[in-house]
Amino acid sequence: MCRIAREEKNIEAGRKREAHKKLTVVILLLCLSILIPVAIVVGSADLRVLEVCKILLKSLPLVGEGFAFSVDPFAQTIILNLRLPRIILSILVGAALSVSGVIFQALFGNPLAEPYVLGTSAGAALGVALAFFFNFSSVPLSAFIGALGATALVYGISRVGKKVPITVLLLSGVALGSLLSAVTSLLMLLHKEEHLKVLIFTMGGFPTGDWSKVTGILPYLCVGAIIVLLYLRDLDLLLLGEEKAHQLGVDLPRLQIILVFSASLLVAAAVSVSGIIGFVGLMAPHFVRLIVGPEHKSLFPLSALAGGVFLLAADTIGRTVFSPLELPVGIITALTGAPFFLYLLRRKRRSGLF
Amino acid sequence: MKPARIQARKKEIRQYEEGVILSNVQTGYDRKIVLQEINLTVRMGGFLCLLGPNGSGKSTLLKTIIKYLPVSAGRITLLGNDLSSLTPKDIARRVGVVPQKLDTRFELTVRELVMLGRYPHLRPLSFGDAEDGRIVEESMAAVDILHLGDRLITEISGGELQRAIVAQALTQTPQILILDEPTTHLDISHQIALCELLLKLNQEKGLTIIAALHDLNLAARYCQEVVLLKDGKVFAAGLTDEVLSEALLEEVYGVRVRKERDPFTGKPYFTYYTKNNLCSPPAEYEYS
């Protein structure tokens, strides 16, 4: 009886998915179109909605100058130079982390892979710390090298023959992550002037919105995202395991290098502006996958969107609940993400998947 | 598929008598050599079966043919091309593979799974057009899983999944179909059904089939040719009825074998006994 009901439910899976895809796009866009105005209006500085609208109208290119009313320069600075870049940064970072989670999950053939769990974020953070200490100007580049190194190392260590056992992968990711974090802490102690900066950094957050940060990471994000777009179908094939992927014509060694490279680009861009934010790369793709399935042509754009929405919501909560004190957004994502991770781990174990 | 591409493919089929030629091939994992001195020819349109005990190198041989494992010595020619000059994609356009078992934790639907077989034929950034969709439907119809299209692969039975994988291999529009112990996880009705399907594909569409099998009786009933492997070498090769003799099988598997003929099909079938054990014929029993 129960089995029949279950089968009836599942017979529809494919057809439901098609409908769900459209619905998910609509819902996510709706969330974003509600969240962004809310995030612009709320904050530790109490600005009236009307005032915010005026400032936004005034700042429109070309027509903006035409409006007769005047705006408060302080409020204008807050909206245009602090809140707006911060909103855009949190959406971009959320999308980048989420997409890198999607890539890692396909690459390692496991839904639990994620930049934070794999130590990629810790590698990028070490890169950032080194850039701070040695006054290296390009922080994202340094973060990229760190992320790439950490991922390659975890991949190399946890590979047994042609397989990447999930237990080994998670353990080596966690171990390498703590090792790299320890090195970052050590650097912190040795260069005490910068240690506060690095401490906040390891908690993850967007203390300051800044257009230069947005433009600083955009090239990295674009390159990373375009590369992934070109290999979306290869990602689908990776879901079937490496051997099957090869049988269907995937050039594995090349694909692995390209994917690790592009995921590292995305993680580095995210970490260099926001520090270590965990679990976004786990939660967003997983929710999307539950609704639209694992095919990447829908999973990729929807995960990016969901990651952006999630992080924007988390950051808006973080900067308003205890205002004027700010909660690092990493704390909020960890508060929601870590229990979710444990739940997934338990669910997967029960169904005997490892 | 566009007419020009069909023309090209027909030409390719006509061009080669031999699908795969292995000459003096040696291969293995890392430093351990698994196969050596392999000389073998698979003719186009044939139904060839690889037999041999566990560890004799059947899977290794199949993986080598599709370049998943490197050739450490010797040469493989696939449809007239040197294997080393072909990319994985080139191979996937010509050869479809059905593995023993599909290992995935991701919840694709059956149709999505089958569609992935079109990958080697798609251009960059394309997710398949109506023609690709038609090939997918055809392949699913061929293995009778059209009604499963919208089900999740994690929810269907082993037999259904196996047929879905065969359908996926068929959407590659291959000239050669390789199967690695495809019947291992199937019950007898599904075993027979799969073999009947392969025979049908072989006879009606001229598909060349290479299958590694454990079951001597299935091999004897369906295959035209047999290659017997032992300890990484070709022990015997030739027409099924000739190669599968009691003496040869006893030498390869180390068990006593009795060969009889099926009164309905006239094909041979085998009964096997361990030597000097509880469930074996009396010692004085002499085979014919």
Added chain:
Amino acid sequence: MLNKNTPYIGRGPGPEKKYRFLLAFILLILVLSAEANLITAAAKGGTEFPLTVTDQFAREVTLKRMPRRIVSVSPANTEILFALGLGAERRIVGVTNWCDYPPEVRFIEKVGDLYPLNLEKIISLRPDLVVASDINGKEDVDRLTELGVTVATVNPTTLRSSLEAIELLGRLTGKTPQAGKLVKRIQQGITQIERRGKILTANRGKPLKVLVILGGAYEGQPIWTTGPGTFLDELITLTGGENIGHQLNLRWAQMSMEHVLKCNPDVILTESDGEELYRNKLWAFLSAVQKRQVYTVDINVFSRPGPRLLEAMEGLSLLMEKSE
């Protein structure tokens, strides 16, 4: 470092709870009446505006007018600004959530953490001067400047630089004479305790070994102490003591219990209740515990130059005289 129930030296007994509101009300009245005197006070300040000075991080700071809306983003700066009388003139419009002295700061709008700074909140107060310090980090200070806010930074690590910080803040806010007076008083205090300290050391033959426990000592917790380069360390030396944390090469660092036992301090300054140390078996080995010379102090006072520092120095000096 924020335990509120600890009896402090350096600060008199806190106002009784029920009188606090009344006190606050009186202060408010005072503040309001002081507003009228603002202009005259500024004129007496003696600083000419516009004014360009170099702050303690070698940044040029230009003030077109005398600042009327000052945001202080470090507790030490807040105390200095209040000591200069800017609180009474209602010119301090924002302080951090950590600023807890003088009590009047309760009426001033909070701008959040020391690091990272909540720039939005700070800007929303429309400050014409933000007084930052080394603890706020260079990045946020630069960003604030970039957004068009005038920021002056101080770096009050040693006694000397702290006095300079007071003078700098005095100049920036048009309170040069007040700052000068405060600096002079502190300097006099320093000279006094130094003299007394020298006498003590001469009498004893060697300085008393002092251990500072930041935040207090608790079972199983690491001991955080102060190293060289802080004015707590300097004050201990001046009052005839020897900070056993002086050998560490960090300003604030952890110290192992083993090291404490090895150094065997004669005096312990802690923020927690001394009784706990007296009961502990391990600490009983130390001569400070045996001589019952564990004193509860408010370490915050020693890291913030202001009028409280004077009393704290005096108190420390008395403790050192009392000890043996």
